[in-house]
Amino acid sequence: MVDILHRIGTTSTPEKVYAALTTVDGLASWWTQETSGDSDVGGILKFRFHGVPMPDGFDMKVLQAEPAERVLWEVVDGPKEWIGTRIVFELKQEDGYTIVLFRHEGWEEPGEFMHHCSTKWATFLMSLKNLTETGKGEPAPHDVRISNWH
Amino acid sequence: MVDILHRIGTTSTPEKVYAALTTVDGLASWWTQETSGDSDVGGILKFRFHGVPMPDGFDMKVLQAEPAERVLWEVVDGPKEWIGTRIVFELKQEDGYTIVLFRHEGWEEPGEFMHHCSTKWATFLMSLKNLTETGKGEPAPHDVRISNWH
Numbered sequence: 407m408v409d410i411l412h413r414i415g416t417t418s419t420p421e422k423v424y425a426a427l428t429t430v431d432g433l434a435s436w437w438t439q440e441t442s443g444d445s446d447v448g449g450i451l452k453f454r455f456h457g458v459p460m461p462d463g464f465d466m467k468v469l470q471a472e473p474a475e476r477v478l479w480e481v482v483d484g485p486k487e488w489i490g491t492r493i494v495f496e497l498k499q500e501d502g503y504t505i506v507l508f509r510h511e512g513w514e515e516p517g518e519f520m521h522h523c524s525t526k527w528a529t530f531l532m533s534l535k536n537l538t539e540t541g542k543g544e545p546a547p548h549d550v551r552i553s554n555w556h
Numbered sequence: 557m558v559d560i561l562h563r564i565g566t567t568s569t570p571e572k573v574y575a576a577l578t579t580v581d582g583l584a585s586w587w588t589q590e591t592s593g594d595s596d597v598g599g600i601l602k603f604r605f606h607g608v609p610m611p612d613g614f615d616m617k618v619l620q621a622e623p624a625e626r627v628l629w630e631v632v633d634g635p636k637e638w639i640g641t642r643i644v645f646e647l648k649q650e651d652g653y654t655i656v657l658f659r660h661e662g663w664e665e666p667g668e669f670m671h672h673c674s675t676k677w678a679t680f681l682m683s684l685k686n687l688t689e690t691g692k693g694e695p696a697p698h699d700v701r702i703s704n705w706h
Contacts (some may be wrong), residue, residue: 408558408559409558410561410674411671411674412674412675412678413668413671413672413702413703415704415705422574475561479658482696492602501704502704505703505704509560509666516559516659518563518657521561521562521658522563524560524561524562524563525562525681528562528674528675528678528679531675553563553565554650554651554655
C-alpha cells in the first residue's frame with residue numbers, strides 16, 4: 407500500500423477550512439464545481455469532472471468530520487485504482503497558519519496514474535489555500551492544467 | 557520506505573526538458589537560482605535556498621543522465637530525512653507532450669516534512685513545465701509559497 411502526502415498552510419482559520427471541506431458549496435469552490443450529495447457523516451459526496459480524459463468522477467462516503475480538526479472520506483465509486491482508498495484532511499494551527507495535512511491512503515500500486523493524482527492533488531490543495539485566503543479558488547473546470555491527462 | 561510521486565506534461569521537447577535537468581543554468585531557472593556544481597555523471601550539484609526556514613540546501617550526486625530519457629540523483633548532503641534518498645526524472649513523449657515521471661524515493665518515514673516536500677516538489681515541477689513552455693519558471697527565491705515552511 408502506498409500513499410499520496412501533502413502539506414499546505416493557509417492564513418485563514420481552521421473553521422473556514424473545515425467549511426470548505428464539509429459543505430457542497432465549499433468543495434465546489436476549490437475542487438470541482440460539479441459537487442453534489444450529502445456532506446454529513448455517513449453521507450455520499452459526488453464529484454464530477456466533465457470533458458476531461460480522466461477521471462470522470464468520484465463518490466466518497468464521509469466517514470469522519472470533526473469540526474476544525476479532521477475529515478475522512480472513503481472512495482466508494484470511481485476509477486478502480488481509487489475504490490477503497492481513503493482521503494484524510496487533518497487541520498491544526500501553527501505560526502498564524504491553518505495547516506492542512508493531506509493523505510490519500512491505500513493505493514495498491516505506485517503506477518503512473520498515482521503519480522498524476524499526486525500532482526493534481528497538490529494543485530487542488532493550492533486552490534483550497536487560495537479559496538480560504540482570497541475567496542477565490544480554481545475548481546474544475548477552471549483548474550490548473552498539468553499535462554495531457556489534464 | 558516511502559516515495560514522493562509526481563507526473564507533469566510539457567508541450568516542450570524531451571531535449572529541452574533534459575537540458576533543464578542537466579545544466580546549472582537550466583536547474584537555476586526552475587528550482588533555485590542558487591544552483592552550482594558539476595552536472596555530469598559522478599559530479600555533485602549544490603542547491604541552496606537562502607532566507608527560508610527549511611531546508612537550507614541539498615547536495616546531489618549525479619548517478620545517471622541518459623539524454624532525453626532519465627536523470628537520477630542521490631542526496632549526499634542536506635536535511636537528515638533527505639540523505640541517502642534518490643530523485644529520478646523519467647521522460648517520454650505522449651500526445652504531443654513530454655511527460656516527466658518524478659520520484660523522490662527512499663524516505664524512511666512519512667512524516668510531516670515529507671508531506672511538505674511532496675507539495676513543494678509539485679510546485680517546482682510546475683515551474684519546470686512553465687520554464688520549458690514559456691521560457692520563464694519560478695525558481696527560489698521567487699517560488700510559490702505553500703505554507704509557513706515556505
